Amino acid sequence: MAEQPLTGKRVLVTRPAHQAANLIAQLSALGAEPLALPLLEIVPTQTGDAAYQTVKSRILDLDLYQGVIFVSANAAAIGTQWVDEYWPQLPIGVQWLAIGAATAARLEAEGIPAYHVAGGFDSEALLADPLLQDVAGQRFLIMRGEAGRELLATTLEARGATVHYADLYRRVCPAHDKELIQSTIYDQRLSVILITSGQALEHLLALAGTEPDLLSTELIVPSPRIADLARARGFTRIRIADGPDDTSMIRAIRPAD
Structure with a gap:
């Protein structure tokens, strides 16, 4: 059986719907439970x-x-x-x-x-x-x-x-209903949130609020600039990946220290 180092991790994938399939497939293959919540829609x-x-x-x-x-x-x-x-x-x-x-x-x-x-x-x-x-x-x-x-x-x-x-x-921010936000983010604790842009970060907060459970979830971002934005918005556990590509974002997910 292939190694599954991310078993047990619930990972919020926020890429636009048309760009998320490969990331979701890789996370699943590594044992994670990916949860899709697109935070950007390209019009x-x-x-x-x-x-x-x-x-x-x-x-x-x-x-x-x-x-x-x-x-x-x-x-x-x-x-x-x-x-x-x-x-x-x-x-x-x-x-x-x-x-x-x-x-x-x-x-x-x-x-x-x-x-x-x-x-x-x-x-x-x-x-x-x-x-x-x-x-x-x-x-x-x-x-x-x-x-x-x-x-x-x-x-x-x-x-x-x-x-x-x-x-x-x-x-634009996709029109997710409150039930989806609740079931995806709050009903069961997330392990990691993957965010690749400042605008996606703002859309997450607009949809999900600034609850302590959200702000204390580990956030993986692709750059110091977005890390600074997240810190200013109240996130307390931020990890910077080597880049925004799928491989770099996945590599940044590891067991909590």
């Missing part, structure tokens, strides 16, 4: 949305940019649909960049050769790469979700670049 920008015409204009102007940056696998999935619609052949002279290996893999699967920082999974890693140090006079398009982090744009602009956004989707 693509549609005709009639305020951002739609801006996104279309940016995509039509892809050949005017020296670099196009996809901030997430969701941005890659939705962004490549836009690119396919308006660019049967990729524009020449554009450097395609991805934040994280999963984002790069999604772009590669769609035929876009993307550069990413090996081992890096956030804006800070990409900004530290030599490729983005001397960018004065260059134009960049950031493919992202609405109201994402500003660090990438502000840093590139400080280095002399011109930066535009294409807001490809919105992240």
Whole structure:
């Protein structure tokens, strides 16, 4: 029988529903009891949305940019649909960049050769790469979700670049009823909660409140930034994984000291 080191652990999986299956399967194989509670729903920008015409204009102007940056696998999935619609052949002279290996893999699967920082999974890693140090006079398009982090744009602009956004989707809080929240989080004590974004953390608190049983549950996050957010919101047992990917998040789950 395969080793099952996570036997007895009830693990709350909060990834969007369309991204959680692999993580749930791996946790089950290791003996854990994964409980799915998606805390983000990805809603693509549609005709009639305020951002739609801006996104279309940016995509039509892809050949005017020296670099196009996809901030997430969701941005890659939705962004490549836009690119396919308006660019049967990729524009020449554009450097395609991805934040994280999963984002790069999604772009590669769609035929876009993307550069990413090996081992890096956030804006800070990409900004530290030599490729983005001397960018004065260059134009960049950031493919992202609405109201994402500003660090990438502000840093590139400080280095002399011109930066535009294409807001490809919105992240909304799924409509979970109180009965599901109660049965998933409170009826039986959780061992671990996996959170991979600050917005998912806020949605968890909005849905489940700030009960001591929740705030004292071990929380695994992918970065010091999200750890700081969780600490400020009252969580007392926080562990930082090596990254937001499934393997790193699972590796961070271990018996309590």
